[in-house]
Amino acid sequence: MKRYRAFCFDLDGTIYRGKKAIPSAVDFIHQLQKKRLDVFFVTNNSSKTPSQIKETLRQFGVDASEKQIYSSALVTAKYVREHFGKAKVFVIGQDGIRHAFKQQNIAVVEEQPDVVVMGIDREITYDKLTKACLAVQNGAALIGTNEDIRFPTEEGFHPGNGSFVKLVSQVCNVEPVFMGKPSPVMLDMIRQEYGYAKEEMLMIGDNYDTDILCGIRFGCDTVHVNTGVVRTETVKEKELQPTYVVDDLSGLEI
Template identity: 40%
Template structure:
């Protein structure tokens, strides 16, 4: 079996389910550390800072530092820097998104803006959506951290960022540029953190439509673990297959 010099690791469904650790995921990270293999955690969750994401992992006995976490917020902030320079950003989102923009030197604004950026916002209002739509209709570039239409909570599935974005998309007639998985933008940012070539890296995740598609689109080998969203029974119906699959990450030899 092929070996890899670096790993990109999904979080929810791969490392944990909600607040419950997935033991095989925890053991994989410990094995990577023991072998000295670098790895980056890649998440579409825009509401948390890298430090907050790392802290949750540490509480589950999964070693992690903020420098090892790539969030869709951080990827979006860096994308804005590369494509638009230091910008005034009309922002819909939570603490993690505002923090990432500030760290990159951008200014969040409710007035004139250079970019509109949407992330999950659990205090969303009609006014926020209306103003975002007006900015986009005026021709302001439109970005979104991720397209997840629903996200899991203890009670079931609730609206995700993609559901909120669809309101502005419908009102403005414009489709945003998405940053998070399955788009390759977040993968390129995570890859830069590893400082390795694509052929040397493996993307590990439980969701074919986000994690595995992200790897495929970025031309990075993928490992689909059947511990979360995608079941083994669904896989034969997918047009493009992951490079590897396993029922548990305990089966994977690094």
């Protein structure tokens, strides 16, 4: 593997699966930290605040600062502020997206929103989905923090945020705007804030359709690990290939 300055990791399926760490990934991150190489955590999960993600990583044996954590919640809040100004927003989501909106001084409302934002919500209800559908039919823009249809756990796959956004979009016959991977926005934020060249960055993940395509669209090298959503056999059939394909991160030498 060639030398890189910035190593950008997906979380679920790459560093851990559900409540279980992936030892080879944790060991690889420790090696990078010992060599004082820069490590970032790039996640489509909008449910947690940066401090909560930091604590999750700590429980898996990974030390991180909040400045190293980039989530779809952060990107979504900045996008709404830049494109909709002082718009009122109806939110389906958990702590992460609400915390991000509060930081951007965006008004979160229950009635007559200008924008509907959907992030993963493990307490989602028919009533919440109905409110979102009615708001979009009345002219509100529809934004999803990410389009992941599913995510891996130790039990098997659980439904992801994208599955619920697609439900609302199909009911309302509109096309949603998605913020998270495979959009390259988070990687570009890292590049701009730290001054890396794209060839100095490496995106590492288990999901070809989000992590790997994010890196490819951004223009940096990528590593697909066979520890999560998309199996190696499926990846090898894709037209656009990752730079590296490994069973797990013990297969990479720094």
